[in-house]
Amino acid sequence: MWSMIREAGAGLRRNLSMVISIVLVTFISLTFVGAAILLQMQINQMKNYWYDKAQVAVYLCTGYEQAPLCPDGKVTDEQKTAIEATLKSEELAPLIKEYFFEDEATAYKNFKEQFSGSDVATYVEADQLGQTFWVSLVDPSKSEVIAQAFSDTAGVSSVKDQRTYLDQIFQVLNGASLAAIGVAVLMLLCAVLLISTTIRLSAFARRKELGIMRFVGASNLYIQTPFVLEGIASALFGSLLAGGALVLVVKYFVRDYLVTAMPYVSFIQISDALIVWPVIVGFGVLLAGFSSALAIRRYLRV
Amino acid sequence: MWSMIREAGAGLRRNLSMVISIVLVTFISLTFVGAAILLQMQINQMKNYWYDKAQVAVYLCTGYEQAPLCPDGKVTDEQKTAIEATLKSEELAPLIKEYFFEDEATAYKNFKEQFSGSDVATYVEADQLGQTFWVSLVDPSKSEVIAQAFSDTAGVSSVKDQRTYLDQIFQVLNGASLAAIGVAVLMLLCAVLLISTTIRLSAFARRKELGIMRFVGASNLYIQTPFVLEGIASALFGSLLAGGALVLVVKYFVRDYLVTAMPYVSFIQISDALIVWPVIVGFGVLLAGFSSALAIRRYLRV
Amino acid sequence: MISFSGVTKQYRGTTKPALDNVSLNVDKGEFVFLVGASGSGKSTLLRLALKEEKATVGEIFILGQDVGAISSRKVPFYRRKLGVVFQDFRLLPNKTTYQNVAFALQATGKSRGFIQEAVPDVLKLVGLTGKEARMPHELSGGEQQRVALARAVVNKPAVLLADEPTGNLDPMTSQGIMALLERINAGGTTILMATHDTMIVDRMNKRVVELSAGHIVRDDEHSTYGGI
Amino acid sequence: MISFSGVTKQYRGTTKPALDNVSLNVDKGEFVFLVGASGSGKSTLLRLALKEEKATVGEIFILGQDVGAISSRKVPFYRRKLGVVFQDFRLLPNKTTYQNVAFALQATGKSRGFIQEAVPDVLKLVGLTGKEARMPHELSGGEQQRVALARAVVNKPAVLLADEPTGNLDPMTSQGIMALLERINAGGTTILMATHDTMIVDRMNKRVVELSAGHIVRDDEHSTYGGI
Ligand SMILES: Nc1ncnc2c1ncn2[C@@H]1O[C@H](COP(=O)(O)OP(=O)(O)OP(=O)(O)O)[C@@H](O)[C@H]1O
Ligand SMILES: Nc1ncnc2c1ncn2[C@@H]1O[C@H](COP(=O)(O)OP(=O)(O)OP(=O)(O)O)[C@@H](O)[C@H]1O
């Protein structure tokens, strides 16, 4: 076993520039694989945090709306009672998990918090924000029903499903992770090609020794193991680097920068990156093992 | 010449998996180089568009401000005259290129345009936005002076330099282009290593022929050119792909998606990507030419 | 021990078979010379016995095993039962005498303890005691071939295949190698040796099988190179 | 034409010089045999003349040029003035007779028109007219050496260096190659030929320079291999 590791080490030194290339390519490819995984984790995190909390807002008229929305001005108490009755109606009640009423004061408090530091906060007054029924649905994807139910109701200015905002963000994040996967797939293809070329070069350099091994009856496993180890070792180094890079990105970019810049968004933790690290390393090692085993098997088949 | 191109083609076929790797690695690396260039172009575009237009806003009191800002309520005409006098004073006048006064109606119109489609637009009324002195400075980095001059002036709610918003965006974009350059540098290093390894493999496969060339007195140029062509050809293909990828990204992501999603930002054009294309291809070809020339020279030196 | 029946071998891309309907039986403990002009098929016959090549037609039984039927996974285990020596020694240039022999045992998975016992024994057998630490280039041709022989017999194979083992050696040195082979044969190992060397065949007075263009044209007990 | 004065060549990593203080003068139009045991330094002397290796000590003047002083950039231009033939022909296996000869001209930047004139001429000189389209493996050894000779002389070099050009050929075929070399020599080309072949040296009755362990031990006009 020890002699096999030594053989593998000698092989790596022989093809140094190839090995550096493999390390770099696996590093980049697995970093992108990891980035894609982390982006998906981020999406899930945001979904968990926001998606189920995402409610349908039934905005009531404030009196400040543009012409066609609220012809009767500010919502009256009768209108409010009617709206609440609709929410409790046979038609809608089974769809609704719960709803609550937000009055103007609470809305203003939330708004101030959300936009603190922005100019908008200084322009807006409590009575402009108006009152809202926040509706949580049993099946959050059925928001259309609520929108239709209140489309012509007096005193309702508009119905908004918060999920539509989130879906846009998720779309962008999904696009980014697809792009990362695209780069990763190309680079992984490249890594496989490089690993198999390196293994063949290594086998070619040792062809005399391999010939001797074969006629003294060395088993295929004994012959092939150093080559597979060689492939794995170079990929291992690249994948360790990739995992490290991801942890650093999460630490310095996500936790230190983004978390400060966007305090209201829930971001992935360093612990998430630490989970991804072994996944990536395992993936890189498996990939390298398979491609070098395949390459050496094809080379040694006579 | 023709025979040299044929030799180069034969060399490429011989090391197909290496050539594919080179194509992929140059493709990825130059795509990232190009992305970094395009990000810088985008930053410049935004700087050109916004940075010189960026003004210092002297917001006058609307009467809606929070407690400590405007103890006297809405700005009075006398206060306005005093403020304008300060702007024209000996102290400030030499620093100011020009200034203009924006009244409530204009501000409301601009605000509506900027936030059309957003909920905020429905909350805000004309008299809330208030009046503003927009000040263009001779040296836009000297906004501190204005801020100090009006720090205690009655009727002024706040002084804001628009550039502070922009600088944040630029910082993020710069960070992204640095990351792209980082990936690109690693991949370019990888490309150089792969090109020189491939050239050496190619020379090794043709060592007999090279020996014959040398004793019949073929010039070094004649011997080396096919190898350099070989290196260039594989990198050329990768860099053409990279240029194409950038044009597609600019067309479908920037022009079709971002321009619609952020109509108020000025984005780079497809023509910018078309300028970057030849730059990238030239860069890739030069890099490949140099690294293969170096590799073959070192290999042929006895 | 070794039995070829109706064996034909045609290399891909050639028109004439290298071996043509060859049948041959070698009993346990025999010493057989394989002679014939260059290209007559001697090496091909040995290569088939080693399962380095597959016979096109015919059956080969060695040590009771149907060589054609051995799966490629089992080939290494089969080869461990054979010893092989070549004209060009095939030693690893960067390993000492001791390591070259030990290497064959390591590669077949023998324990360290076994190796430490077996290698000095076999080096003593071939007369290389004291030269364990020499590299191949520090040995004469005859000594290198002794190392190769030591490697071939360290596993105590029942059959030894030798392809012109004296081809690169001068007559005096060849003599020494032949004496060694005779000793190994006397120990019970069946030996099949291809050679060009008239003198050796004539002196040894063993069974001689002559090939010509892939056919066996002569098979005599206690014969000489040219004799009938 | 060719002048070695006090030339010593010691290969790196060796203890004994391959050539030791060799001085030799060859005049224009001469035909000189270089003989000597294997390892005596014949090939080394030719390699120095070709500037494939650099002399450790001493000066070499060929065609009026100080070979040691030629910059590596100028070496190809120097080599174009020499013709070279080797024992193993060194033809490109995937090129026809015509292409093998034309290749040498292309590689030295000759025009297409010149190549189309010169190649058939030289092939006629070496007696290969009609075999222009054959690949090397479709030619006999003697014919392959003729192709190599054609390639060596197509540039009309003033000096032809030959390293055992008949080493791989049977006596009959060698005869033909020697006749050809004599014809080329008669055309004014100076020939320096290393050989082992006693018969050829004896028949030709030319100047013979004998090397032994890197020293010139004999230099006789109109001599034979063993003669004094
Ligand atoms: N791998 C191969 N592919 C094609 N033909 C081969 C191969 N090996 C041998 N041959 C051919 O098979 C024939 C027998 O070759 P073999 O090597 O068995 O002869 P040999 O008796 O060992 O000759 P020698 O005395 O020169 O070693 C020859 O014609 C040879 O050219
Ligand atoms: N590249 C080399 N490196 C080290 N030693 C060398 C090299 N080439 C030749 N020698 C040594 O130099 C000496 C002279 O070799 P050379 O090839 O000139 O002999 P030769 O007369 O041509 O022999 P032959 O008749 O076998 O061709 C020999 O001892 C040889 O081992």
Ligand SMILES: [Mg+2]
């Ligand atoms: Mg043979």
Ligand SMILES: [Mg+2]
């Ligand atoms: Mg020689």
